[in-house]
Amino acid sequence: MSLAEPTTTLPGAPEPILSIRGLVKHFNVRLGAFGERGATVHALDGITFDVFEGETLSLVGESGCGKSTAGTTVLRLQTPTAGEILYGGRDLAKLSEKELRPLRADLQIVFQDPYSTLNPRMTVGEELAAPILHHGHATRKTVAKVVEQLLADVGLPARFASRYPHELSGGQRQRVVIARALGCRPRFIVCDEAISALDVSVQAQIINLLQDLQEKYGLTYLFIAHDLAVVRHISTRVAVMYLGRFAELAPSEDLFRMPLHPYTRALLSAVPEADPVVERSRKRQILEGDVPSPLDPPPGCRFHTRCPMAQEICRSAVPEWREVRPNHHVACHFAGPDPAPGLPS
Amino acid sequence: MNAAPAHPVAAVPESAPARPPILSVDGLTVEIDGRYGAATIVDGISFHVAEGETLGVVGESGCGKSLSMMSLVGLLPNRIKVVGGSARFGGKDLIKASKRELRAIRGGEIGFVFQDPMTSLNPVMRIGEQLMEPLIYHRGMKRAEARKRAGDLLRLVGLPGAEARLDNYPHELSGGMRQRVMIAIGLACEPKLLIADEPTTALDVTIQAQIVDLVKSLKARLGMSVIWITHDLALLAGLVDRVMVLYAGTVAEDAPVDALYAEPLHPYTRGLLASIPKLTHEGDKAERLASIGGTPPEPGRRPKGCPFAPRCPARLAVCDDTMPPLLAAAGARPGHRVACHAVNGADRAIAAAEPAR
Numbered sequence: 001m002s003l004a005e006p007t008t009t010l011p012g013a014p015e016p017i018l019s020i021r022g023l024v025k026h027f028n029v030r031l032g033a034f035g036e037r038g039a040t041v042h043a044l045d046g047i048t049f050d051v052f053e054g055e056t057l058s059l060v061g062e063s064g065c066g067k068s069t070a071g072t073t074v075l076r077l078q079t080p081t082a083g084e085i086l087y088g089g090r091d092l093a094k095l096s097e098k099e100l101r102p103l104r105a106d107l108q109i110v111f112q113d114p115y116s117t118l119n120p121r122m123t124v125g126e127e128l129a130a131p132i133l134h135h136g137h138a139t140r141k142t143v144a145k146v147v148e149q150l151l152a153d154v155g156l157p158a159r160f161a162s163r164y165p166h167e168l169s170g171g172q173r174q175r176v177v178i179a180r181a182l183g184c185r186p187r188f189i190v191c192d193e194a195i196s197a198l199d200v201s202v203q204a205q206i207i208n209l210l211q212d213l214q215e216k217y218g219l220t221y222l223f224i225a226h227d228l229a230v231v232r233h234i235s236t237r238v239a240v241m242y243l244g245r246f247a248e249l250a251p252s253e254d255l256f257r258m259p260l261h262p263y264t265r266a267l268l269s270a271v272p273e274a275d276p277v278v279e280r281s282r283k284r285q286i287l288e289g290d291v292p293s294p295l296d297p298p299p300g301c302r303f304h305t306r307c308p309m310a311q312e313i314c315r316s317a318v319p320e321w322r323e324v325r326p327n328h329h330v331a332c333h334f335a336g337p338d339p340a341p342g343l344p345s
Numbered sequence: 346m347n348a349a350p351a352h353p354v355a356a357v358p359e360s361a362p363a364r365p366p367i368l369s370v371d372g373l374t375v376e377i378d379g380r381y382g383a384a385t386i387v388d389g390i391s392f393h394v395a396e397g398e399t400l401g402v403v404g405e406s407g408c409g410k411s412l413s414m415m416s417l418v419g420l421l422p423n424r425i426k427v428v429g430g431s432a433r434f435g436g437k438d439l440i441k442a443s444k445r446e447l448r449a450i451r452g453g454e455i456g457f458v459f460q461d462p463m464t465s466l467n468p469v470m471r472i473g474e475q476l477m478e479p480l481i482y483h484r485g486m487k488r489a490e491a492r493k494r495a496g497d498l499l500r501l502v503g504l505p506g507a508e509a510r511l512d513n514y515p516h517e518l519s520g521g522m523r524q525r526v527m528i529a530i531g532l533a534c535e536p537k538l539l540i541a542d543e544p545t546t547a548l549d550v551t552i553q554a555q556i557v558d559l560v561k562s563l564k565a566r567l568g569m570s571v572i573w574i575t576h577d578l579a580l581l582a583g584l585v586d587r588v589m590v591l592y593a594g595t596v597a598e599d600a601p602v603d604a605l606y607a608e609p610l611h612p613y614t615r616g617l618l619a620s621i622p623k624l625t626h627e628g629d630k631a632e633r634l635a636s637i638g639g640t641p642p643e644p645g646r647r648p649k650g651c652p653f654a655p656r657c658p659a660r661l662a663v664c665d666d667t668m669p670p671l672l673a674a675a676g677a678r679p680g681h682r683v684a685c686h687a688v689n690g691a692d693r694a695i696a697a698a699e700p701a702r
Contacts, residue, residue, distance in 0.1 A: 062549035062551060062552075063520075063549055169640045170640075171640060172640075199576065199640075199641075200405065200576060200577075200578070200620055201616060201617060201636065201641075202636075202640060203620070204620035204634040204636035204637075205636040205637075205638070208633050208634055211633070226549070226550065228550070229621065229623060229624040230622050232624060256624070268624070269554075270550045270551045270553065270554035271550055271579075272557075272577070272579040272580045272583055273579055273582060273583075273623065273624055273625060274578050274579040274618060274621050275582055275606055276582045276583060276602045276603050276606050277603070277606075277607075278582075278625070279583025279584075280583065282583070284554060284558075286551075286555055286558055287551045287554075287555075288555075289505070290519045290521055290552070
């Protein structure tokens with residue numbers, strides 16, 4: 001784990017809004033039928049990155065890679081085991097709950113499941129008003145107007161304020177959750193699989209909504225997802241995670257056009273494309289086996305157990321986080337600036 | 346585990362008339378008994394599956410894709426029942442079959458793979474026992490023989506460790522390994538038809554690629570027919586021979602796979618395909634995704650005519666009160682059927698309806 005120097009500065013890009021340095025999150029768990037064995041889940045093992053104002057940075061990877069832990073830890077919904085979260089000149093990792101509270105309005109999150117994140121006994125209006133009143137963005141008298149504006153922002157009619165969550169469809173609920181986050185006038189929103197539970201035809205509506213709001217309010221997104229086609233569509237930059245570490249981080253187009261890490265390439269090759277002709281002619285690189293357990297991650301490069309290119313050094317030495325092309329970072333002993341031959345383009 | 350190339354399997358032209366259907370469903374109608382009376386969930390759907398064919402059934406949640414398939418074999422929850430239609434399979438009508446007959450078919454001639462292997466496998470039973478059960482029940486094998494065959498099956502589905510895993514419990518396996526066990530159970534009695542209900546939805550994309558590869562190679566080796574139920578149109582593209590698109594309990598479109606993706610005809614199918622972002626598409630970031638406004642109607646609140654009419658960009662006056670019949674689309678490729686007034690012309694709908702009445 002290296003606390004490497006700040007990663008990328010996009011040419012002409014705005015200042016970082018958030019800077020994450022060597023973020024580590026371990027969970028202690030009890031195993032065995034009676035919890036007689038202690039163990040540590042290495043959910044996040046030293047990740048370093050910046051998030052720039054107005055961008056959409058996506059975190060992708062398979063289940064258990066630590067992408068959701070990254071999202072919640074960055075917001076200090078969980079206390080990191082080590083590392084720094086720099087926001088507005090302060091380290092969120094070191095602040096107390098009380099010191100954090102005023103900052104919480106700036107940093108919001110939208111979760112995957114709009115069914116469990118809305119209070120079933122509160123109307124949409126009450127749900128939306130609560131954070132606005134808490135942060136003092138309106139008074140009891142003026143809050144109804146603000147709620148109406150929020151509903152309009154997310155494409156819902158004002159009469160929805162008197163509805164209960166069970167009266168809404170999944171897509172409408174997710175719109176309410178997004179409106180609730182907006183009510184705090186945030187600068188930064190973590191979208192943790194925010195569209196994964198929605199049907200395809202509704203998913204596109206919510207993606208468009210997120211992009212419209214980003215433009216209108218200059219929002220910055222940390223977009224956590226496993227659907228790579230959606231990620232390509234929405235992202236400025238993409239980070240690929242594997243077992244608690246970054247494998248690759250690059251501007252979206254570069255990552256999809258020229259993936260350098262063998263894991264990224266395998267991941268991209270596994271995604272089906274909605275075109276039978278393309279599918280038939282495609283050379284697919286299928287990874288063997290499963291992701292190893294984060295309870296006992298392999299030494300060296302964490303991907304070496306499934307990597308088609310693994311050599312002796314990969315089993316012992318952790319690959320350095322290198323910038324191999326401009327703004328294109330990769331953690332692999334063998335990745336060069338050119339894509340390896342024989343892989344699907 | 347290198348699959349037999351998928352190409353020759355998928356490329357068999359649909360027009361080849363040789364393969365007889367092993368399953369023919371006609372006018373299947375399923376209802377749910379709700380608090381406010383019965384509501385139709387599956388509204389008279391008709392389709393067939395040819396021998397050795399893979400049919401993809403695609404639709405959004407609540408469109409009836411799982412229920413229609415489960416109703417064929419009597420696996421419906423309480424309060425939901427088949428109220429009409431027939432399903433010919435191996436000389437029998439599955440809808441009229443007795444419980445005893447269905448029991449002989451389920452897991453014997455028709456195998457299943459469900460979405461969630463964690464809840465579909467018995468957590469307190471070793472996987473060997475779960476694999477042996479159908480072999481002993483349907484094939485009358487002795488325990489020793491069944492155990493040997495169970496080991497063979499695990500090797501067939503490429504489970505690492507194969508025989509050594511027979512004494513494992515489901516929780517000792519990963520999600521991908523459990524799904525391989527589910528597939529082994531589904532295939533245990535060499536079924537003529539395998540019904541796979543979202544078998545990869547809960548899995549990661551690299552594991553999904555493994556499972557899709559596995560099913561394709563097994564199909565090529567065993568020559569069975571497959572019905573693959575999913576909400577993922579991208580997944581079906583490289584996997585099936587034909588696609589049936591369901592919307593609100595009706596068949597919107599039914600077409601050979603190439604025709605469906607190259608020339609989708611139903612406005613719903615077109616909307617769905619347009620709303621999927623493309624992985625290989627190098628587009629403008631500012632570009633908006635095409636989306637279908639609104640949401641699918643709930644059962645019991647479906648409109649009188651075409652269920653898609655309220656969301657449809659091509660809606661005609663006739664769509665509001667007349668359900669369009671599923672017809673071979675004029676000028677389209679053979680086997681391409683669509684239920685849409687705008688595509689088929691409302692006059693054709695009336696002509697088609699008349700002789701039947």
